[in-house]
Amino acid sequence: MAEVGGAPSARPVIVGVVPGQPAHVVQEAAAFASRFESPLVCAYVNPARYPVEESADGSVESASIDPDFADDREAVFDEALAESLRAALVDTAVPWRSLALAGDVAGALAHLGDTLDAAMIVVGAHDHAFGGSLREFFNRSVGAQLAHRQGRPVVVIPARRMDSQRGSGTAS
Structure with a gap:
């Protein structure tokens, strides 16, 4: 199904999206x-901006944290990311829309969840290949921050899809 506009009637599922994210997360x-x-809300949070005004549908107007490097294109949902979402969701019948948010990623997703009374929030896990200790993972994990900040269900999708056809447990 295609992108939809307006306020959804059912409790949506929110998914945090970022450029370069594996399609299987969405x-x-x-x-x-x-x-x-339920409808799907694909939310990108730009941490280099802060919210100025919020609408009842969860959308926000934002401003750059550093006005010397302000770029108005950062205030709207990135078209390349929108295109990757369209490609990932082309075979689904789920109505979906995208939102550009601003501020702390976990805080913005939690606030959106409250605003829309979301059924759950879905995020992708970091790929272990990027290194770092377990402690660093939990300090930077949006999923862990969400689980500690609010009572809504949080689903963390592994960064690598497991090969379910062979059942071998190897990443694809």
């Missing part, structure tokens, strides 16, 4: 939305 979120007969 596809898994769409599968949850389908099971709940």
Whole structure:
């Protein structure tokens, strides 16, 4: 199904999205939305901006933290990211829309969840290949921060999709 506008009637599933994110993260979120007969809200949070005004549908107007490096294109949802979402969701019947948010990523997603009374928030996990200790992972993990900040269900999708056809447990 295509992108939809306006306020959804059912409790949506929110998925945090970022450029370069594996498509299966959004596809898994769409599968949850389908099971709940809910719309999907794909939210990108720009930490270099802060919210100025918020609408009832969860959308925000934002401003750059550093006005010397302000770029108005950062205030809207990135078209390349929107195109990757369209490609990832082309075979789904789930209605979806995208939102550009601002501020602390976990805080903005939690606030959006409260604003929309979301059924759940879905995020992708960091790839272990980027290094770092377990402590660093939990300090930077949006999923862990969300789990500690609010009572809504949080689903963390692994960065690497497991090969379910062979059942071998190897990453694809």
